[in-house]
Amino acid sequence: MAEPQQQPEDDAQRIETARDSLLVERVLRGDADAYGELVARHMRRAFSIAWRILEHREDAEDVVQDAFLRALERMDRLDPKRPFRPWFYRIVMNQALNFRRSRRVRATQPMHDDLAATTLSPERDAENTLLRGRLRTALAQLPERQRTIVQLADLEGLNSNEIAEMLELSAGTVRWHLHQARHALRELLQLPGEVR
Amino acid sequence: MNRKLDAYDNGESPHDALRHDDPLGNELHGASQPPMDDVDWMALHARIRRAAEPALAARAQALAETARPLAGIAASSNVWQPLAGWSPFGIPLAAAATVILMIGAARVGTEPVRRSDTGSFRTIEEEFVIGLGGNAAPLVAGIGSEDMLDAVLFYDGEDWQP
Secondary structure (H helix, E strand, O other), X not given: OOHHXXXXXXXXXXXXXXXXXXXXXXHHOOOHHHHHHHHHHHHHHHHHHHHHHHOOHHHHHHHHHHHHHHHHHHHHHOOOOOOHHHHHHHHHHHHHHHHHHHHHHHOOOOOOHHHHOOOOOHHHHXXXXXXXXXXXXXXXXXXXXXXXXXXXXXXXXXXXXXXXXHHOOOHHHHHHHHHHHHHHHHHHOOOOOOOO | OHHHHHHHHOOOOOOOOOOOOOHHHXXXXXXXXXXXXXXXXXXXXXXXXXXXXXXXXXXXXXXXXXXXXXXXXXXXXXXXXXXXXXXXXXXXHHHHHHHHHHHHHHHHHHOOOOOOOOOOOOOHHHHHHHHHOHHHHHHHOOOOXXXXXXXXXXXXXXXXXX
């Protein structure tokens, strides 16, 4: 039953990948408009990935900018046969992790400032804070790799092949980690088993 | 573990995406959303483009510099333009000449080379002296080439009398 839905998704992704490849080709020739389009296509997802690691809006914005510049520097090294998206998100993730490491060393930036800055009612706000706290505690108990994979898959909507490209793992290994992470989170959050 | 990984490679389980009604999906999405509405996307986009301008300009310039020598080669090819006008005649002529040369070379190569032992032509008298041996040499000594030729060509079985 899942097949008919999977096929159009795959086709759409192939079209997106082909479009990215064309833009990359133009960027390699110094085409500023192509670069602008590439940025527009990927900056939201890039911000989201960076924010999940940093939980700070401005830091995440800076990381996105740095990641796009780093990608431009390294674009010659991108294998034309490989898709741009996972390659670029890997750069975003590495930049964000490096940023977080340096921030820990400096220890000057407050963490989670965006999480506190909500404008909901006090009851709803308290409920959300509780939810976030529960989830963060549960996520923190996962091994780093499983935490990253479950965030990329279930929050960013990347498929296992893309995550595999990003993390340089096999797709099977990604699916296995994803399964383990979900299982662990369900237990930690005391949620019912997987819905099939 | 490898057997398990193989099973996931075959796509048996789990599915990539959580179902919409999965409690874990609801929990994840409800609790942790990036502040997408707080970002000024236009400003961020402009900022990234601006920051990339020098690198993009350098790329374009490097490409132009690479293309310049190629353009020079293309320009120098004008020298060949007048010669190119002869190509409708020159090419068939050259092809015909090549074919003739090849046929000639093949024929020369198949014919045996006839040479004398000494590598030079000999007179009839010389051939006789060599052919009859050293003792016959006095017999033909002093006879002219024409007489010698008559003797050979018109020999009637009688002893020859000079």
